[in-house]
Amino acid sequence: MGQAAVEFQQVTKNYGSGNVLENFNLVIPKEKIVTIIGPSGCGKTTLLKMINRLIEPEAGSVLLGQQDIGELNPVELRRSIGYVIQQIGLFPHMTVEQNISIVPRLKGEKKEHLVARTAELLQLIGLEPEQYRGRYPHELSGGQQQRIGVARALAANPSIILMDEPFSALDPISRVQLQKELIKLNEQVRKTIVFVTHDIDEALKIADVVVLLKAGQVIQQGSPKELLERPAHEFVREFLGQERFPLAYSI
Amino acid sequence: MHQLWTTFQASWEVILEKTQEHIYLSLVSVVLACLIAIPLGIYLSAHRRLANSVITTVSVIQTIPSLALFGFMIPLLGIGPKPAIFALTLYALMPILQNTYVGINGVNPALIEAGKGLGMTRWQLLWIVQLPIARVVIMAGVRLVAVQTISMATIATYIAAGGLGDIITNGMSMMDTPTIMLGAIPVSLLVILINILLLQLNRWLTPKGLSDKKTTVSINTHAKKRRAAL
Ligand SMILES: Nc1ncnc2c1ncn2[C@@H]1O[C@H](COP(=O)(O)OP(=O)(O)OP(=O)(O)O)[C@@H](O)[C@H]1O
Ligand SMILES: [Mg+2]
Numbered sequence: 238m239g240q241a242a243v244e245f246q247q248v249t250k251n252y253g254s255g256n257v258l259e260n261f262n263l264v265i266p267k268e269k270i271v272t273i274i275g276p277s278g279c280g281k282t283t284l285l286k287m288i289n290r291l292i293e294p295e296a297g298s299v300l301l302g303q304q305d306i307g308e309l310n311p312v313e314l315r316r317s318i319g320y321v322i323q324q325i326g327l328f329p330h331m332t333v334e335q336n337i338s339i340v341p342r343l344k345g346e347k348k349e350h351l352v353a354r355t356a357e358l359l360q361l362i363g364l365e366p367e368q369y370r371g372r373y374p375h376e377l378s379g380g381q382q383q384r385i386g387v388a389r390a391l392a393a394n395p396s397i398i399l400m401d402e403p404f405s406a407l408d409p410i411s412r413v414q415l416q417k418e419l420i421k422l423n424e425q426v427r428k429t430i431v432f433v434t435h436d437i438d439e440a441l442k443i444a445d446v447v448v449l450l451k452a453g454q455v456i457q458q459g460s461p462k463e464l465l466e467r468p469a470h471e472f473v474r475e476f477l478g479q480e481r482f483p484l485a486y487s488i
Numbered sequence: 489m490h491q492l493w494t495t496f497q498a499s500w501e502v503i504l505e506k507t508q509e510h511i512y513l514s515l516v517s518v519v520l521a522c523l524i525a526i527p528l529g530i531y532l533s534a535h536r537r538l539a540n541s542v543i544t545t546v547s548v549i550q551t552i553p554s555l556a557l558f559g560f561m562i563p564l565l566g567i568g569p570k571p572a573i574f575a576l577t578l579y580a581l582m583p584i585l586q587n588t589y590v591g592i593n594g595v596n597p598a599l600i601e602a603g604k605g606l607g608m609t610r611w612q613l614l615w616i617v618q619l620p621i622a623r624v625v626i627m628a629g630v631r632l633v634a635v636q637t638i639s640m641a642t643i644a645t646y647i648a649a650g651g652l653g654d655i656i657t658n659g660m661s662m663m664d665t666p667t668i669m670l671g672a673i674p675v676s677l678l679v680i681l682i683n684i685l686l687l688q689l690n691r692w693l694t695p696k697g698l699s700d701k702k703t704t705v706s707i708n709t710h711a712k713k714r715r716a717a718l
Binding site for chain 1: 596598602603604606616620621695
């Protein structure tokens with residue numbers, strides 16, 4: 238499976254009413270699109286936010302490369318990891334350009350550099366820089382806002398990007414379009430993308446690796462093809478939908 | 489009318505002096521209240537358990553009739569501008585405190601999470617995200633307080649603090665309408681002027697992306713209505 242970008246080792250998380258994750262182990266391979274799926278409340282968001290330390294585990298460790306992230310400065314860590322949240326979270330009082338360049342600005346990068354970088358990113362996500370850089374979030378469509386959210390996560394050139402149901406608020410058409418763009422993007426810039434979604438079509442379509450969770454446990458991890466051809470558990474069929482499995486593959 | 493004019497000609501220097509005193513009392517009180525209530529509101533928005541009791545306590549001050557509050561000052565601090573400023577400041581705390589608290593808590597939690605997740609420190613989150621977005625609401629509180637303080641400073645005359653109230657009470661004791669008017673008109677003009685000035689400042693300070701209805705905190709619609717009424 239190649240090198241690990243992120244590794245969960247014996248991680249336990251407890252919000253006070255039982256363990257959400259218990260002795261959880263997971264290896265997230267480098268430079269792949271990894272989709273995390275599972276029923277509501279199974280711990281997907283918890284897992285994701287542990288990678289940038291928005292949530293701290295009670296026990297165990299999360300490794301980034303070889304390093305235990307518990308030993309890293311959380312602010313520095315977050316600036317080195319892209320983060321796209323479901324509600325988009327663009328700052329309404331900032332222009333597109335200011336939103337996109339926020340992380341490089343937090344890092345104290347030079348202004349000249351930022352202008353060029355913004356243009357580059359807008360181009361990458363398919364928006365005309367001169368037309369869009371000066372706009373405010375409320376002057377954009379939902380799909381355009383989502384794109385800006387993705388561009389913002391890419392701005393500081395992180396090697397890992399976390400996305401929590403980033404396209405869930407979109408209509409089917411812009412959703413499919415953004416999925417295509419994400420795949421294309423990853424071919425161009427090669428990032429590790431950890432992508433949480435509720436949409437199974439989406440998960441199977443964009444993923445190099447799918448991780449299926451249930452109640453804080455990994456039920457199966459593998460390529461979409463592997464899950465469909467060799468489901469490890471009846472739950473895989475149940476969750477992905479029986480209709481995706483030809484009868485010949487029944488266990 | 490003619491009488492008013494002659495009285496004005498005779499006493500414009502006094503009016504000017506009393507206006508200056510009035511502005512001084514009000515300005516110092518509002519600035520002090522801002523310096524106390526805004527940081528306190530910011531602090532409380534991060535310590536919500538404490539917030540309730542503090543805000544309740546501060547709001548008790550608001551329920552004391554203003555004349556009685558000035559009365560309390562006499563045994564505590566004596567008479568003159570200082571106790572008056574103290575009382576005016578106390579009275580001004582609540583609206584600013586409440587608006588700061590509400591304004592900062594009203595910031596969409598998704599923006600806080602985005603800011604944190606992108607690597608802002610708490611301080612950066614405050615300055616880059618929370619305060620700019622809450623500013624509209626905080627400024628609405630300050631404007632309310634400015635108007636309220638200028639009106640209230642009129643009765644500061646009862647504890648010998650000066651201001652335009654001196655002229656009004658003087659006129660009342662002499663049953664002299666033109667004199668009353670020469671105190672009342674400047675106070676009214678002052679209130680109207682400050683209100684317009686702060687409205688303008690508010691509009692000017694509102695970040696462009698927030699001037700659209702959809703994105704602003706709901707309290708702002710209140711400010712908008714008033715703006716429209718003007
Ligand atoms: N801050 C919190 N306090 C208490 N319990 C929490 C908290 N956050 C999450 N939980 C609980 O932890 C479990 C996992 O939550 P999590 O948000 O990771 O689920 P999820 O898989 O992302 O669900 P969804 O698909 O609905 O987004 C849930 O049972 C949830 O109720
Ligand atoms: Mg979730």
